Amino acid sequence: MVKPISKLKKELDKWYSLYIRTKDMDSKGWTECYTCNKRDHYKRLQNGHFISRKHLSTRFLDDNCKVQCSGCNVFKYGNIYLYSKRLGPELSEQLYLKSKETLKIMRHEYQDKIDYYKSIVNKKIKTLDNSLDF
Numbered sequence: 251m252v253k254p255i256s257k258l259k260k261e262l263d264k265w266y267s268l269y270i271r272t273k274d275m276d277s278k279g280w281t282e283c284y285t286c287n288k289r290d291h292y293k294r295l296q297n298g299h300f301i302s303r304k305h306l307s308t309r310f311l312d313d314n315c316k317v318q319c320s321g322c323n324v325f326k327y328g329n330i331y332l333y334s335k336r337l338g339p340e341l342s343e344q345l346y347l348k349s350k351e352t353l354k355i356m357r358h359e360y361q362d363k364i365d366y367y368k369s370i371v372n373k374k375i376k377t378l379d380n381s382l383d384f
């Protein structure tokens with residue numbers, strides 16, 4: 251059965267989020283919120299978008315996606331002022347302009363990206379210490 255694009259997008263969101271959250275984690279799986287520096291386990295953190303996820307052209311861009319705690323991502327709506335400050339004015343502007351571009355991701359491209367991030371995440375998770383104390 252052919253997977254609908256909406257399902258592929260959801261799957262890519264999942265793997266891309268794991269990729270962002272595990273990218274800079276330590277050997278215990280801990281990493282830090284981009285906007286308030288709170289440290290926590292990657293499983294409890296989120297992938298926070300600077301420009302909203304509804305813009306596809308910036309939805310899967312590393313510059314636009316950083317680890318955030320739920321306090322910043324959800325309750326402070328992304329903590330965008332600090333997010334922008336940390337990105338710097340040039341990058342903030344570039345991402346804003348980029349978000350206005352139209353991007354179409356084809357079915358096979360979704361699948362390629364899913365496979366790509368899945369393999370990076372699985373390798374990264376294998377490097378973790380064998381402890382369950384997070």
Ligand SMILES: [Zn+2]
Nearest residue numbers: 283286319322
């Ligand atoms: Zn935070």
